Amino acid sequence: MLLRKIAAAVFAVLALGGVQVVTATPATAAPRVLYYDASQAQEFKAVVDQGAQIWNNSVTNVRLLPVTAGRTPNIRIYADNGWPRTYSSSLGNGYWYMGRQAVNQGYHPPRISAHEFGHILGLPDRRTGLCADLMSGSSAPVSCTNANPNATEARTVNSNFASAVAVPPQVFAWR
Template sequence: MHVRTLVRSATATLAMTLALAGGQAVAAPSPAGDRALAPRVLTYDASASAEFKSAVDRGAAIWNESVDGVELRPVATGRRADIRILADNGWPRALPTTLGNGIVYIGRQAVVQGYDTVRISAHELGHILGLPDRKPGPCSSLMSGSSAGTACKNPYPNAAERAEVERDFGGVSVRTAEGPRDVVTAD
């Protein structure tokens, strides 16, 4: 979201500068420009994520800090979420249905083995955002998942992972789904 914030700040600063200089600041209509800056908003429901709710919220916040094309928000009460997040006793996994939609399981088995809950959450959300596993891989790659080992606590996507999500979502307000996926990603 850093680019959107920067553009909005620069626009506001320019308008204020013109006003102070005695000029007239008039906002030119730019509906296409506004849409280009608007992220696709995806909602998530972490109400069934049990003890992992704060890790899920942090994982979503990390994606929001890292990319501009998509924004993850908690679903409003009574609404249907794009992403459902559940806790279970198995291994963490994501079941994407379409780009930006699906179910994430925060499995306790990996947590018991010592894997970081925020990294797990961000990694599994990465699958919903269209990223595949990249195993084996270094800790600097979020999508390396469990192959980075239990000592790896990095929950941030690297530059290539961020760029791939940006390409997939394109920073536009509306995008059609890529179609169903029938591949289960288990980490």
């Protein structure tokens, strides 16, 4: 008890003298939260949620959450019979389609979902043909079930949301 009082007195004297004794660790910015609306994703709602969770487990500077009542979503997801495709209006904003054509051809639905979210998060198609590259899209074999971004893709998304990077509106098609 006496030591605490002495330490407090020493710190008070030093502080009055303008000496900084303890420095706080720098505050880290909270991740940017993007809200998505999967109400029109029909039978793919659970897959959309899975794609969002994959990104939430892979990056720290952005979070994808289902839209709550009274909020306007940043991202809307629809289902249709075409190919999956994304229309981004700016970084973190836009809409995408979970196209049944790719699912019917055997492409892994969680991979499609994570891939399309990747576009909203600022990643382009890479068409490397590698299953390890989430953004290789349909250039990877139909048998590819990897739905996780690789380290470079995750690092790029973290970088995109670490600052105010401007990403112009774009259209991405799954083919």
